[in-house]
Amino acid sequence: MKIKAKMKRDMAVVKVLAKHPMETGLRKDKKTNEVIPAKFIKELVCTHNGNVVFHADFGRAVSKNPYVSFSFAAGKKGDIVTMTWTDNTDETLAVEAPIK
Amino acid sequence: MAKNKFQLFMIVATALTMLTACSESDTTTEPTATANQNEALDLDTLMQHAEEARAEANRLGFEWSVTAPLLEEAHAAYKAGNHEQATALFQEVKYQSMLAVEQAHYANKHWQLLIPVND
Amino acid sequence: MKGLTCLSAILLGSLLASAPSYADPQSDNDDIRAFFQKRFPKLELADFSDGVYAINQNAREQWEEIEEFPPYEDAVDEGMVLFETPFANGKSYASCFPNDGIGIKQDYPKFDTETGQVITIEYAINHCRTSNDEAALPYGQGELAYVSAYMASTSRDNIINITIPDDERALAAYEAGKKMFYERRGQLNMACATCHISSAGAQLRAEITSPALGHTTHFPAFRFAWDDMGTLQKRYAGCNTQVRAKPFALQSEEYRNLEYFHTHMANGLPINGPGSRK
Numbered sequence: 001m002k003i004k005a006k007m008k009r010d011m012a013v014v015k016v017l018a019k020h021p022m023e024t025g026l027r028k029d030k031k032t033n034e035v036i037p038a039k040f041i042k043e044l045v046c047t048h049n050g051n052v053v054f055h056a057d058f059g060r061a062v063s064k065n066p067y068v069s070f071s072f073a074a075g076k077k078g079d080i081v082t083m084t085w086t087d088n089t090d091e092t093l094a095v096e097a098p099i100k
Numbered sequence: 101m102a103k104n105k106f107q108l109f110m111i112v113a114t115a116l117t118m119l120t121a122c123s124e125s126d127t128t129t130e131p132t133a134t135a136n137q138n139e140a141l142d143l144d145t146l147m148q149h150a151e152e153a154r155a156e157a158n159r160l161g162f163e164w165s166v167t168a169p170l171l172e173e174a175h176a177a178y179k180a181g182n183h184e185q186a187t188a189l190f191q192e193v194k195y196q197s198m199l200a201v202e203q204a205h206y207a208n209k210h211w212q213l214l215i216p217v218n219d
Numbered sequence: 220m221k222g223l224t225c226l227s228a229i230l231l232g233s234l235l236a237s238a239p240s241y242a243d244p245q246s247d248n249d250d251i252r253a254f255f256q257k258r259f260p261k262l263e264l265a266d267f268s269d270g271v272y273a274i275n276q277n278a279r280e281q282w283e284e285i286e287e288f289p290p291y292e293d294a295v296d297e298g299m300v301l302f303e304t305p306f307a308n309g310k311s312y313a314s315c316f317p318n319d320g321i322g323i324k325q326d327y328p329k330f331d332t333e334t335g336q337v338i339t340i341e342y343a344i345n346h347c348r349t350s351n352d353e354a355a356l357p358y359g360q361g362e363l364a365y366v367s368a369y370m371a372s373t374s375r376d377n378i379i380n381i382t383i384p385d386d387e388r389a390l391a392a393y394e395a396g397k398k399m400f401y402e403r404r405g406q407l408n409m410a411c412a413t414c415h416i417s418s419a420g421a422q423l424r425a426e427i428t429s430p431a432l433g434h435t436t437h438f439p440a441f442r443f444a445w446d447d448m449g450t451l452q453k454r455y456a457g458c459n460t461q462v463r464a465k466p467f468a469l470q471s472e473e474y475r476n477l478e479y480f481h482t483h484m485a486n487g488l489p490i491n492g493p494g495s496r497k
Contacts, residue, residue, distance in 0.1 A: 002288050004287060004288075015284070015287050015288075017287075017288040064446070067284065067285060067288070069284060158465070161467070161473065162404055162464070163464075163465040164405055164406045164463050164464060164465060165405065165406075165459070165460050165463045165464060165465045165466070166406055166463050167465075168465070196406070203403065203404065203408065206403070207398075207402035207403060207404070211398050211401045211402045211403075211410075212401065213401075214401045214403075214410050214412040214413065214416065214417065215250070215401060215412075216250055216251060216253075216254035216416055216417075217250075218250055218253040218254060218257070
């Protein structure tokens with residue numbers, strides 16, 4: 001997962017590219033004819049100074065490697081933003097970046 | 101239309117050539133066979149025609165991507181003894197290939213038509 | 220009926236005669252540019268390097284967003300490693316190319332007067348491999364595309380400069396490529412020019428067709444449809460299949476000639492590859 005955060009006038013703009021297969025669980029392997037197990041992000045949460053500034057509930061309809069961009073008001077230069085995703089297999093990953 | 105003397109010459113020369121050519125017989129640009137004509141052929145001859153037509157289209161570089169899969173299906177139907185199905189499929193392969201060959205000849209003569217012209 | 224056919228033959232002949240019957244690549248470029256400048260009057264010549272992103276605001280915004288995390292980054296990094304790793308015999312790609320292979324993409328494809336054929340950068344990459352006892356890589360995508368992507372990245376901002384030597388074989392190759400570009404083919408009976416000149420900027424199902432002018436500046440490209448870096452000729456094969464024409468083999472004479480014509484069209488435009496596309 002890659003993250004960038006930048007001040008744009010008085011808003012902090014955060015951009016994230018989550019590298020995730022977002023496998024729907026509805027596809028079959030062409031060779032074995034077995035269903036490819038579902039693996040997709042269910043939740044994306046971004047926190048700043050202990051507050052949730054972004055929350056998304058994703059599902060199987062979101063494409064591979066989802067890209068998210070949002071802005072929030074309370075941030076300032078130097079603050080850390082932390083983005084965490086959790087998927088349907090309970091795997092989780094977090095990245096953080098300072099606001100530039 | 102004529103930007104310079106060379107082009108004016110070309111227009112006049114081509115016009116004269118066309119006039120001479122018009123006195124000879126003209127060829128139609130439509131495919132000269134339809135599916136109906138194949139009813140009279142036996143399946144083996146039809147299969148041969150289909151193969152040859154496809155090979156000609158391929159040689160000219162204009163074979164359609166949808167033709168080879170149909171040919172495979174035709175052979176499979178033939179092997180399975182389903183002659184009605186095989187006939188229909190070989191006919192389709194032959195017809196597609198003949199259209200592709202016409203397309204190649206048309207392209208040779210008229211490909212310049214799509215070049216943008218600025219007036 | 221015959222009289223009408225004769226008349227149309229004369230008119231057709233005149234029409235054909237008004238297009239030069241000899242190859243004049245420079246005036247070909249002038250005509251195409253005049254056409255596109257009329258079609259998209261707000262664009263500067265260099266803008267055409269951005270393809271569809273220069274003519275569609277919505278697509279441009281999405282592209283600018285994704286450029287924050289360029290999808291081609293990994294391919295370029297991998298390409299650099301592949302490019303710099305020596306072959307088993309100790310030599311490397313640098314030994315096969317002018318300027319050690321750095322910043323040279325703007326000169327490709329070239330016409331090789333020795334062998335009498337068009338050489339694309341991908342063709343040259345594999346030729347380099349086989350001349351140094353390495354196995355050729357599959358054209359189209361994967362490692363060969365990564366090496367090409369790296370070489371394109373080192374050539375960014377360089378101005379495309381395809382030369383056609385004073386050799387009738389070179390001119391013939393250019394003309395063959397030009398013919399292929401304008402020929403209608405496939406069950407759908409469409410030419411490259413149909414979508415990318417006549418109907419450039421039109422909506423084709425969910426896509427906007429890009430102008431042919433500038434196509435080659437941003438290849439190889441990471442296409443989301445491929446989920447990988449791929450070469451220009453891989454796209455040729457894809458486009459041919461989409462109009463239901465049997466594609467030619469990648470790096471066949473037909474496709475190399477087409478690339479020669481197609482890239483010459485972009486002379487004077489800056490390289491901005493590798494790019495990302497849908």
